[in-house]
Amino acid sequence: MALAEIPLCVWRKRSQTFVFHGHSIRYWTAGQGEPLLLIHGFPSASWDWHYLWQPLTQRFRVIACDMLGFGDSAKPANHDYSLQQQADLQLALLEHLNVEQPVHLFAHDYGDSVAQELLARHYESRVELASCVFLNGGLFPETHRPVLMQKLLLSPLGWMIGRAFSRDGLVRSFRQIFGPHTRPSESQMDDFWSLVESHHGPRILHKLIAYVPERRVWRNRWVSAMQRGEVPLRVIDGGVDPVSGVHMVERYRELIPEADTVVLPDIGHYPQIEAPCEVLKHYLSFRDQLLFPPRKVAYS
Template identity: 65%
Template sequence: MPLAEIPLSVWRTRGHDFSFRGQTIRYWTAGQGEPLLLLHGFPTASWDWHYLWQPLAQRYRVIACDMLGFGDSSKPLRHTYSLLEQADLQQALLEHLNVTEPVHLLGHDYGATVAQELLARHHEGRAQIASCVFLNAALFPECHRPLLIQKLLLSRLGWLVARTFRRDDLVDCVSKIYGPCTHPSESALDDCWSLMVANRGMRVLHKLSTYPLERITYRERWVGALLAGGVPLRFINGAVDPVCGGHVVERYRQLVPEPDAVLLQGIGHYPHTESPTQVLHHYLVFRAHFQLGRPLKQA
């Protein structure tokens, strides 16, 4: 049975604000139980999780924010954006919400790399992570296959590319990274676009786009966090994503001890919106298995 969507207009009314280093961050929380922190990808926002929000909130205390520079949060122009700072933001949000117990992570793309940094901090004793599940992310920077637009945003003319980026360009990008039968509706594209342009977001798109360089800089740290053990991990991946699809899962299985990875055939870069029912199933199976102390088998 398809999962019910939450319209963006409704989603926005349910958000709250808190201040992080002088900037306004929009966040959402619902449910009770063990805290589950949802980390969105680039260049979208926490609304990406709306199909999974209610089903997860029936079981856990779900928490999500639009990271700095994304969605309805502040998008300061004269700012150097960093995945490290985004990890600081997540920890500040948990502190704001008085979350003191270990946190479960579910991260997509950009957010999955933030999750890797939080895992690294866990192994340093600076965070408490109970489990982590990744969705379509270049967990290993050597596997990242960027689109042309991503390369252009990283170029010296990135600022111009960002300011001339239009909704038609978004549609073109989506057509390349979604599965052949799972493209979003025109209404969903309108909503994604409205989140990108909120708070004059096109002025900072190129600044947000530098995260692949950070992945290279911190590869040893962030890949090391995957290899350290002690925290249950699962990788759920849309197989036909050209940017970080099945080829990343292959690398994951080569490097990560006792790898637990699930490939979703025919699904692209956004499995949680393309096939949320499958993602929910594989996430809940993961949680049930390790909580019962059963070994996870490679899927």
């Protein structure tokens, strides 16, 4: 059964705004129950979650924002963007919404790194997490394989590449990272581009891409947090993603004790867009396990 799409024009009308460090941040929240924070990836925005939004809100209090520099949130040109500050932003949003319960995280791509930092902060008693599920992302710098556009944005000419970035460039990049049978339609590409282009977004792409070297700086902190094992974790991964596909999952299984992983064959970098029903099924099964863990039978 297909999940209903939320058109971008409708999604935008449902947004609310709060101010973070003087910048306008767009956010969405709906539903009741345990708080579930969705954290989007690069270079897109929270609309990435629109297929999953309604079914998740039937069970949880779902929260998402367009992070600083993304989507319809502010994109200041003279700003040094960092994953650490994006984690600060997520905590500020939770405080703005008076969230006091332990929070469940569901993250993708760039958002995986933000979630990793929040996980590290959990062990420092700066936030209380109940679980975390990662979709495709660079959980380990050594397994991240950037596409050509990311490499160009990281180069000394990145500021020029960003200013020249167009819808056609986005289409070429997305063709590389989506599954062969699940590529976005022209209409979806229009919407993705609208979110990138909003507030002159291409001019700051070279600043946002600084997350790639930042992951190397924080690698040991974040991997150590994942290895602690006190917060339940799962990876749901599109296996044919050239950036962080099955090769990343193999590394995860090497490093994380009792690794809980799901690989979706023939799916690329955006599982929540390419195979939302599968992602929803595997996410809800993970949450159900937290409520009803498998019974251990003792034999004598």
